[in-house]
Amino acid sequence: MFRGILIEKDESGYRAAVKEIDEAGLPDGNVTVRVSHSTLNYKDGLAITGKGPVVRKFPMVPGIDLAGIVEESTDPQYQPGDAVLLNGWGVGEGHWGGLAQKARLKGDWLIPLPAGFSPAQAMAIGTAGYTAMLCVLALERHGVKPADGEILVTGAAGGVGSVAIAVLAKLGYSVVAVTGRPQDAEYLQYLGAAEVLERAQFSAPGKPLGRERWAGAVDVVGSHVLANVCATMKYRGVVAACGLAAGMDLPATVAPFILRGVTLAGVDSVMCPRAERLVAWQRLAADLDVAKLERISREVGLAEAIPLAASLLNGEVRGRIIVDVNR
Ligand code: NDP
Numbered sequence: 001m002f003r004g005i006l007i008e009k010d011e012s013g014y015r016a017a018v019k020e021i022d023e024a025g026l027p028d029g030n031v032t033v034r035v036s037h038s039t040l041n042y043k044d045g046l047a048i049t050g051k052g053p054v055v056r057k058f059p060m061v062p063g064i065d066l067a068g069i070v071e072e073s074t075d076p077q078y079q080p081g082d083a084v085l086l087n088g089w090g091v092g093e094g095h096w097g098g099l100a101q102k103a104r105l106k107g108d109w110l111i112p113l114p115a116g117f118s119p120a121q122a123m124a125i126g127t128a129g130y131t132a133m134l135c136v137l138a139l140e141r142h143g144v145k146p147a148d149g150e151i152l153v154t155g156a157a158g159g160v161g162s163v164a165i166a167v168l169a170k171l172g173y174s175v176v177a178v179t180g181r182p183q184d185a186e187y188l189q190y191l192g193a194a195e196v197l198e199r200a201q202f203s204a205p206g207k208p209l210g211r212e213r214w215a216g217a218v219d220v221v222g223s224h225v226l227a228n229v230c231a232t233m234k235y236r237g238v239v240a241a242c243g244l245a246a247g248m249d250l251p252a253t254v255a256p257f258i259l260r261g262v263t264l265a266g267v268d269s270v271m272c273p274r275a276e277r278l279v280a281w282q283r284l285a286a287d288l289d290v291a292k293l294e295r296i297s298r299e300v301g302l303a304e305a306i307p308l309a310a311s312l313l314n315g316e317v318r319g320r321i322i323v324d325v326n327r
Contacts, residue, residue, distance in 0.1 A: 064127050132163035
């Protein structure tokens with residue numbers, strides 16, 4: 001038996017609770033991992049609360065991220081004792097995930113724990129931080145350089161936003177943070193934001209084009225915020241879009257794209273090819289100041305993760321939550 005969060009859905013409703021789970025219930029896979037840490041991402045919040053159709057099979061162990069030690073493996077890439085990391089691949093959605101003491105997975109989904117990070121630090125980064133790095137890589141791929149001008153980061157005090165600010169600032173970009181929590185301005189400045197703007201400036205329906213200001217942007221919010229970001233990009237600016245914290249819709253016009261040559265670069269972490277994941281994690285090891293992770297993250301136990309899931313969806317969680325699954 002092992003402890004984990006189990007989501008069940010039946011005639012008595014949708015519920016998540018910490019349970020003793022039988023190992024016989026672990027899904028198929030060629031690597032069994034003794035999990036030490038997992039995290040709480042926006043998607044885990046949707047899964048645990050049932051507020052979004054994330055879970056595709058019941059019962060389900062949520063947790064789209066995990067770090068731990070290989071216990072058994074028939075995959076030649078991994079031996080018992082190896083420290084490993086997993087982000088995404090539908091784990092915690094259609095395959096039992098990381099918010100438990102044990103997981104059975106496909107070896108191809110794992111990557112070795114990057115040198116320089118403890119399991120807890122890797123989970124302080126988690127899918128949110130790795131996605132932030134994919135956004136930075138997307139800006140770089142489209143040629144955005146620090147000398148080009150300011151980079152806007154929306155949803156700044158959340159997980160993706162916090163890591164994006166820290167990385168971009170370390171790379172020498174001038175970062176402007178957009179937040180609904182102006183009381184967190186000092187935190188955002190500590191991470192590296194040169195300026196902090198109120199979310200209200202971006203969340204109402206805007207004009208097709210506004211004053212050109214941003215050379216690049218990382219957007220986690222979608223909806224009117226993303227439309228307004230696109231409308232205020234500089235000529236040939238690049239927006240890396242990865243999130244939907246305000247909604248799935250994009251009430252925009254084509255004006256920024258056809259008149260200013262703006263690029264909207266979509267970022268997906270779940271099915272991102274392994275080679276690019278490895279690059280993203282190498283870059284996190286090089287370009288994220290681990291001292292900042294202390295301030296970005298806090299650690300909780302499995303039971304505390306359940307009520308925090310609802311707080312996270314309400315935009316009340318700052319930075320990242322690490323879950324010590326043995327606590
Ligand atoms: P968090 O909840 O940690 O952060 C989201 C932030 O968005 C909040 O902290 C808040 O920031 C802001 N926000 C919340 N609600 C609203 C709203 N209604 N309007 C405007 N801003 C809002 O989540 P994550 O950082 O983990 O994830 C952010 C988004 O990115 C999510 O939508 C998630 O699904 C998506 N995502 C996508 C991935 C992909 O592969 N494409 C991978 C990882 C995440 P503030 O208080 O500073 O305004």
